[in-house]
Amino acid sequence: MRRIYLDNNATTQVDPRVLEAMLPFFCDKFGNAASRNHAFGWEAEQAVEAAREQIASLIGADAKEIVFTSGATEGNNTAIKGVAAMYAERGKHIITQATEHKAVLDPCHWLAEQGYRVTVLPVDAKGMVDLEQLKQAMTPDTILVSIMHGNNEIGTVQPIAEIGRLCKEREVLFHTDCCQTFGKLPINVEEMGIDLLTCSAHKIHGPKGVGALYVRRKRPRVRCAPVLHGGGHERGVRSGTLNVPGIVGLAKAAEISGREMESEPARLAALRDRLKDAIISKLDAVHLNGHPTLRTPTNLNLSFAYVEGESLMMGMPEVAVSSGSACTSASLEPSYVLRAIGVGDDLAHGSIRFSLGRFNTADEVDYVAERVVATVRKLREMSPLYEIAQEGVDLKAVEWTRE
Amino acid sequence: MPYGDKVIDHFQRPRNVGSLDKTSPNVGTGIVGAPECGDVMKLQILVDENDNIVDAKFKTFGCGSAIASSSLATEWLKGRKLDQALDIRNTDIVRELALPPVKIHCSVLAEDAIRAAVEDLRKKKGARSSAVEGNGAK
Ligand SMILES: Cc1ncc(COP(=O)(O)O)c(C=O)c1O
Numbered sequence: 208m209r210r211i212y213l214d215n216n217a218t219t220q221v222d223p224r225v226l227e228a229m230l231p232f233f234c235d236k237f238g239n240a241a242s243r244n245h246a247f248g249w250e251a252e253q254a255v256e257a258a259r260e261q262i263a264s265l266i267g268a269d270a271k272e273i274v275f276t277s278g279a280t281e282g283n284n285t286a287i288k289g290v291a292a293m294y295a296e297r298g299k300h301i302i303t304q305a306t307e308h309k310a311v312l313d314p315c316h317w318l319a320e321q322g323y324r325v326t327v328l329p330v331d332a333k334g335m336v337d338l339e340q341l342k343q344a345m346t347p348d349t350i351l352v353s354i355m356h357g358n359n360e361i362g363t364v365q366p367i368a369e370i371g372r373l374c375k376e377r378e379v380l381f382h383t384d385c386c387q388t389f390g391k392l393p394i395n396v397e398e399m400g401i402d403l404l405t406c407s408a409h410k411i412h413g414p415k416g417v418g419a420l421y422v423r424r425k426r427p428r429v430r431c432a433p434v435l436h437g438g439g440h441e442r443g444v445r446s447g448t449l450n451v452p453g454i455v456g457l458a459k460a461a462e463i464s465g466r467e468m469e470s471e472p473a474r475l476a477a478l479r480d481r482l483k484d485a486i487i488s489k490l491d492a493v494h495l496n497g498h499p500t501l502r503t504p505t506n507l508n509l510s511f512a513y514v515e516g517e518s519l520m521m522g523m524p525e526v527a528v529s530s531g532s533a534c535t536s537a538s539l540e541p542s543y544v545l546r547a548i549g550v551g552d553d554l555a556h557g558s559i560r561f562s563l564g565r566f567n568t569a570d571e572v573d574y575v576a577e578r579v580v581a582t583v584r585k586l587r588e589m590s591p592l593y594e595i596a597q598e599g600v601d602l603k604a605v606e607w608t609r610e
Numbered sequence: 611m612p613y614g615d616k617v618i619d620h621f622q623r624p625r626n627v628g629s630l631d632k633t634s635p636n637v638g639t640g641i642v643g644a645p646e647c648g649d650v651m652k653l654q655i656l657v658d659e660n661d662n663i664v665d666a667k668f669k670t671f672g673c674g675s676a677i678a679s680s681s682l683a684t685e686w687l688k689g690r691k692l693d694q695a696l697d698i699r700n701t702d703i704v705r706e707l708a709l710p711p712v713k714i715h716c717s718v719l720a721e722d723a724i725r726a727a728v729e730d731l732r733k734k735k736g737a738r739s740s741a742v743e744g745n746g747a748k
Binding site for chain 1: 613618621624627629641642643644645646647648649650651652669670671672673674676677722726
C-alpha cells in the first residue's frame with residue numbers, strides 16, 4: 208500500500224545524507240569526546256566542536272554558546288529550571304503563554320509548585336500573544352519570558368523579535384522554543400534579542416534524541432544551572448557523555464537546512480497552501496486553525512465540522528497525519544492548544560494537523576487532498592450532526608445528553 | 611494503537627447507515643452523546659404490528675470504534691423482539707469488537723442509544739415506558 212507521511216511536525220524522516228554523516232561515528236570513530244589522551248577521543252571531540260560551529264552559525268551565535276542536549280524537552284527544562292534556579296534571588300516570576308509545548312508548560316507548572324510565580328499569557332483566536340499584555344505582565348521580579356517561535360500544532364509564528372526587544376528593555380531573559388522553526392525560518396539571536404533557544408534534530412530530518420540549547424554568554428552572560436549533574440560536560444550545564452553520532456547528525460541536518468533555506472521553506476509553504484486550497488475548494492464548513500499568514504511553512508491545521516478526527520484518520524489509513532481529537536490522545540481531552548485559541552470542543556474533535564517535510568511532493572499533496580475530501584464526504588453522510596445541520600437546526604441549541 | 615479487524619470491517623462497510631422517518635408511530639429514535647464530547651449516535655428502529663424489529667438504522671459522529679459499535683448494534687437489533695432489544699449489553703459489543711479499555715465508552719453509548727430508541731417507541735405507543743429495566747448495568 209502507498210504510504211504518505213504528513214506528520215512532520217511530530218518527527219521527520221532522517222535525511223540519508225545525515226545518516227551517512229553519522230555512520231562513521233558508531234563503529235569506527237566511536238571515541239568519547241571527553242577522552243583527552245588518545246586519537247579516538249580527539250576525533251570525536253573534533254567532530255563535536257565542528258558541529259557546535261555549525262549550529263551556532265545557523266542562529267548567529269558563537270560556538271561556545273551551544274550546549275548539546277537529548278532534545279528539546281531537555282533543552283526547555285534546562286533553560287527554564289536552570290535560569291529559575293540561578294536568578295531566584297533577583298526574582299521568582301516567569302512569563303509564558305498558553306499554547307507552548309508541554310515541555311515548556313510543565314517545567315513552569317513545576318516551578319510554580321516550588322514557590323515561583325508563573326503567568327501564562329492567553330493568545331488571540333489566531334494563536335498570537337499580545338505584546339501589550341506581555342508588557343503589562345512584566346514586573347520587577349520577572350526573570351524569564353519563555354515564548355515559542357512557531358507553534359507545533361497550529362503553526363502560528365510569534366513576533367519573537369519584538370518580544371526579545373521588550374525583554375531587553377526590561378532586562379528580563381528571553382527563552383524561545385524554536386523546534387518548529389530552526390532551519391526553516393531565519394533566526395538570529397542578536398537581531399531577535401534571544402538569550403536562550405531550544406532546538407531538536409528530529410524535526411529537521413536529523414536523528415531523535417539529540418538537540419541543542421543556546422545559552423547567551425555576552426550582553427548579558429546568562430547563567431543556567433544544570434538539570435543533569437555529573438561529569439561536568441558542556442561547561443557544567445549538561446553532564447553526560449556526548450552523543451557524538453547524534454550531534455554529528457544534528458549538525459549535518461542543520462547544514463542542509465541552512466543551505467536550502469532560500470528555496471525549501473518557500474516550496475513547503477506552497478505545498479501547504481496547495482493542500483489547503485484543494486480541500487477548502489471542495490468542502491464546506493472547514494475552518495483553518497492558527498494564523499492565516501504568519502505560520503510555519505510546514506503546518507496546516509484544519510477543523511472539519513460534523514466529523515470526528517480519529518475516524519477521518521481511520522478512513523485514510525495510508526495517510527499519516529495527527530488530530531486534536533481526544534480520541535487520539537492519552538488524556539481523553541481535546542487539544543489544549545485549540546482550546547486556547549477558542550476553538551470549541553466540537554470542532555477540536557474534528558481537527559487534523561497536516562505537516563509537511565522535505566520528502567513530500569505536490570503529487571502526494573494532491574492525493575491526500577482527494578482522500579480527505581472523499582473521506583469527509585463519506586463520514587458526513589454518516590454523521591447525525593451533518594444531517595441535523597442540513598435541516599437548518601442550530602447544533603448549539605440542541606440539548607445533548609452528556610455522558 | 612492498531613484497530614481490531616472487526617472494528618475496521620464495520621468502519622469500512624458500515625451496516626445500516628441512514629435514517630428512518632422519525633415521525634412514524636412505528637419508528638423509535640434515540641440520539642445520545644454530545645458534539646463537545648466527540649461522539650453523538652442516532653439509532654432508529656422500525657417495528658411491525660407484533661413488535662418485531664424489522665429495520666434499524668444509525669448515524670454516528672465519533673471515532674471508528676463508535677461507528678463500529680453502532681453499526682454492530684443495528685445488525686443485532688434487526689429481527690429481534692422489541693423487548694429483547696434491551697438484552698444487548700455494552701459488554702457484548704466490547705467482546706465482539708475486541709474494544710480496548712479506552713474505547714469502552716463507545717459501547718456504552720451504543721447501549722444507551724438502543725435504550726433511548728426503545729423508550730421513544732414505547733412512549734409513542736403509549737405503553738408503560740417505566741417497564742424499561744436494567745438501567746445502570748454497565
Ligand atoms: C514546539 C516543541 N517543543 C518541544 C518538543 C519536544 O522535543 P523533543 O522531542 O526533542 O524532546 C517538540 C516536539 O515534540 C515541539 O514541537
